[in-house]
Amino acid sequence: MSEKLAPGxxxAPGxxxAPGxxxxxxxxxxxxxxxxxxxEISYTFLxxxxxxxxxxxxxxYAEAEMEKMxxxxxxxxxxxxxxxxxxxxxxYDLGHLSAIVTRTASMQIKAYIxxxxxxxxxxxxxxxxxxxxxxRCPFHGxxxxxxxxxxxLPEDWDFPHVSRESxxxxxxxxxxWGGFVFVNFDTGADPLADFLGVLPExxxxxxxxxxxxxxxxxxxxxVNWKAxxxxxxxxxxVKETHAGGRDFSEPVTTYDxxxxxxxxxxxxxxxxxxxxxxxxxxxxLMEALWDRRGHDAGECPQVPEGATARDTYASLVxxxxxxxxxxxxxxxxTAQTLDSIEYFVFPNFFIFPGLSLPMAYRxxxxxxxxxxxxxxxxxxRPRHPEHAPPHPPETVMLDVGDSYTKAEGLGFLxxxxxxxxxxxxxxxxxxxxxxxxxxxxxxxxxxxxRHLHQRIADYLDA
Amino acid sequence: MRDxxxxxxxxxLPPETCQLIDTDGLNILLCNSGGxxxxxxxxxxxxxxxxxxxxxxxxxxxxxLHGVKxxxxxxxxxxxxxxxxxxxxxxxxxxxxxxxxxxx
Numbered sequence: 001m002s003e004k005l006a007p008g009x010x011x012a013p014g015x016x017x018a019p020g021x022x023x024x025x026x027x028x029x030x031x032x033x034x035x036x037x038x039x040e041i042s043y044t045f046l047x048x049x050x051x052x053x054x055x056x057x058x059x060x061y062a063e064a065e066m067e068k069m070x071x072x073x074x075x076x077x078x079x080x081x082x083x084x085x086x087x088x089x090x091x092y093d094l095g096h097l098s099a100i101v102t103r104t105a106s107m108q109i110k111a112y113i114x115x116x117x118x119x120x121x122x123x124x125x126x127x128x129x130x131x132x133x134x135x136r137c138p139f140h141g142x143x144x145x146x147x148x149x150x151x152x153l154p155e156d157w158d159f160p161h162v163s164r165e166s167x168x169x170x171x172x173x174x175x176x177w178g179g180f181v182f183v184n185f186d187t188g189a190d191p192l193a194d195f196l197g198v199l200p201e202x203x204x205x206x207x208x209x210x211x212x213x214x215x216x217x218x219x220x221x222x223v224n225w226k227a228x229x230x231x232x233x234x235x236x237x238v239k240e241t242h243a244g245g246r247d248f249s250e251p252v253t254t255y256d257x258x259x260x261x262x263x264x265x266x267x268x269x270x271x272x273x274x275x276x277x278x279x280x281x282x283x284x285l286m287e288a289l290w291d292r293r294g295h296d297a298g299e300c301p302q303v304p305e306g307a308t309a310r311d312t313y314a315s316l317v318x319x320x321x322x323x324x325x326x327x328x329x330x331x332x333x334t335a336q337t338l339d340s341i342e343y344f345v346f347p348n349f350f351i352f353p354g355l356s357l358p359m360a361y362r363x364x365x366x367x368x369x370x371x372x373x374x375x376x377x378x379x380x381r382p383r384h385p386e387h388a389p390p391h392p393p394e395t396v397m398l399d400v401g402d403s404y405t406k407a408e409g410l411g412f413l414x415x416x417x418x419x420x421x422x423x424x425x426x427x428x429x430x431x432x433x434x435x436x437x438x439x440x441x442x443x444x445x446x447x448x449x450r451h452l453h454q455r456i457a458d459y460l461d462a
Numbered sequence: 463m464r465d466x467x468x469x470x471x472x473x474x475l476p477p478e479t480c481q482l483i484d485t486d487g488l489n490i491l492l493c494n495s496g497g498x499x500x501x502x503x504x505x506x507x508x509x510x511x512x513x514x515x516x517x518x519x520x521x522x523x524x525x526x527l528h529g530v531k532x533x534x535x536x537x538x539x540x541x542x543x544x545x546x547x548x549x550x551x552x553x554x555x556x557x558x559x560x561x562x563x564x565x566x
Contacts, residue, residue: 087517138508383470
């Protein structure tokens with residue numbers, strides 16, 4: 001309750017902002033010009049009613065999502081490099097829905113419902129990634145071409161009522177953006193480009209299609225899929241969850257909502273926190289950034305007179321990653337290089353286009369229990385423009401109790417994700433005992449959570 | 463105890479490929495994944511069909527019939543269709559020459 005406003009002087013709901021400078025003001029002090037999209041403000045007050053806990057805990061609510069929402073939304077199924085050659089396939093599972101995404105002989109990407117047209121047997125295992133020349137049902141041997149056509153029907157004398165036209169695989173919508181393959185089970189859905197809204201425009205300087213998967217992890221989480229996503233939708237928790245309540249780490253964040261399916265936050269890394277009673281010096285900020293490199297990073301460089309820690313550290317990051325990935329990143333601004341830039345596409349896809357925080361997230365409900373979900377985590381690194389992307393590594397599977405630090409390639413973020421997971425289990429317990437009936441959200445910092453629930457309601461109430 | 467194993471000399475393969483070794487009544491598939499050679503029995507434990515012709519990637523081979531994947535290091539299957547591991551054989555590499563050890 002830090003802001004001292006006299007009675008009657010209270011701001012309208014949603015108008016209040018944290019004391020001190022905004023994210024946009026912070027990045028305008030950088031030596032390099034940030035992308036225009038970073039300077040936009042697109043916040044809308046969406047209400048302040050509690051979000052009912054039953055949205056998370058009720059099997060009936062989960063069933064309604066499964067029936068009315070999931071079959072009608074675009075979902076990221078895989079990256080193009082998961083299926084580089086004809087016959088490569090990736091199975092995408094969402095609740096009881098399952099799709100096979102494949103590359104045909106003519107290099108087209110197609111997606112089919114993962115069920116034989118004979119007696120419904122799933123043609124491929126859950127989450128499977130592999131290769132086959134055709135899709136052959138393991139039950140009775142019905143065979144479908146990579147184009148989905150029924151091409152072999154054993155003992156066809158018994159099936160005069162079956163034809164290639166009537167019993168080829170059911171194709172669903174597929175489209176790509178930025179090297180990601182999206183599917184939609186609703187064959188009458190609007191195009192992906194409409195669904196993505198501002199995303200392609202905001203990402204035009206990031207060449208997301210030229211990234212490759214360096215690490216992929218699938219973790220089972222002890223919380224409903226929405227609450228899992230919400231843990232990553234605000235930076236309000238950073239100070240307590242990741243920094244033991246210390247002021248130093250508190251970022252300056254912008255929260256924005258775009259029609260209809262996109263929201264974002266962007267928060268500073270390595271800039272002065274305006275809420276500190278005594279602002280840290282630039283060298284102190286530099287040392288905090290340098291600590292991220294671990295114990296073998298050597299001595300922390302000095303910030304030159306008149307320069308900032310952010311700009312100094314960003315140029316070192318660009319140089320180091322440039323050498324590591326054989327590319328020139330000098331055109332990246334300080335904000336693009338350092339900041340936590342997180343875009344969300346409803347209902348379950350997050351992407352971070354920044355250079356040093358290069359993640360993509362996908363969350364999926366557990367079809368058998370609304371108290372659990374699956375978190376697919378990818379690290380996407382810049383691909384050398386002259387090299388083909390390497391094959392994605394095998395997915396590291398982590399169960400509820402497994403630490404992210406067991407997965408190689410997550411760096412200092414492994415321990416950070418563990419801290420987030422501890423909160424999730426505690427939320428699941430609290431949802432069921434809390435007498436209040438719902439979550440209370442901050443109007444500004446937690447607006448993306450409200451946006452998520454309002455978009456779900458759009459489908460459930462339709 | 464008498465050593466009942468024998469060595470079979472084989473030529474190296476390009477990465478992410480496999481080749482059937484069908485001499486002396488053996489049915490062994492030599493695979494190269496990520497520059498490391500592996501040898502497995504050429505028999506999918508799902509339905510006994512040949513693994514030759516399957517895709518090799520990331521240390522796994524996918525059976526060309528139904529796509530069952532096997533870990534080339536251990537022989538263990540992935541997915542819902544197979545439970546039994548496929549037989550693996552040690553491959554030694556010495557100065558660019560490969561030999562597979564097969565126990566009799």
